[in-house]
Amino acid sequence: MCFEGDQITYIYLVGGGLTIFTSPLIGRLADKFGKKTVFIVCASAAIIPVFLITHMPPVPVAAALVVTGLFFVLGGGRMIPAMAMITSSVKPQNRGSFMSISSSVQQLAAGLASLIAGVIVIDNGGSLARYNWVGYFAIAVTVVCIFLGSRIKSVEQLEADDAVIAKEKKALAEA
Numbered sequence: 733m734c735f736e737g738d739q740i741t742y743i744y745l746v747g748g749g750l751t752i753f754t755s756p757l758i759g760r761l762a763d764k765f766g767k768k769t770v771f772i773v774c775a776s777a778a779i780i781p782v783f784l785i786t787h788m789p790p791v792p793v794a795a796a797l798v799v800t801g802l803f804f805v806l807g808g809g810r811m812i813p814a815m816a817m818i819t820s821s822v823k824p825q826n827r828g829s830f831m832s833i834s835s836s837v838q839q840l841a842a843g844l845a846s847l848i849a850g851v852i853v854i855d856n857g858g859s860l861a862r863y864n865w866v867g868y869f870a871i872a873v874t875v876v877c878i879f880l881g882s883r884i885k886s887v888e889q890l891e892a893d894d895a896v897i898a899k900e901k902k903a904l905a906e907a
Contacts, residue, residue, distance in 0.1 A: 747804030754805045762813040771813035778806035786867025820886040
């Protein structure tokens with residue numbers, strides 16, 4: 733996939749325009765079907781446009797916009813339930829400080845990902861070589877995130893687990 737300088741604007745115009753409509757829908761789906769379920773679906777589905785973008789030969793602009801638009805929808809969409817899961821895993825009185833640390837970690841990870849991609853990709857006389865490796869790396873990181881995300885527990889779940897453990901300890905002590 734190769735864009736002229738002014739055509740890159742279309743990627744952000746189409747992707748941003750799509751997310752205006754799809755982000756609220758994804759948020760409602762997360763509320764209806766559960767944050768973890770929607771996160772896993774969006775993150776898993778986001779693997780498809782990541783693979784396509786990093787393996788795409790030169791194609792017409794319209795075809796590239798479909799793939800990048802899909803990436804914007806699913807890539808951004810996975811963040812909606814992910815952030816809801818993350819914020820629900822912290823007690824309300826600690827969320828402000830936790831979210832500032834979370835934001836810092838996200839920005840650090842984005843910078844590190846850019847650095848890694850910059851080391852992997854090389855200019856091959858006007859074309860990019862090893863760009864597909866970046867796709868494989870992103871897919872691997874996504875799979876790890878799906879695994880980790882599926883293990884996040886909300887404060888309510890943790891408190892319920894603690895209550896069950898306390899009851900079991902009490903029953904054992906009385907026996």
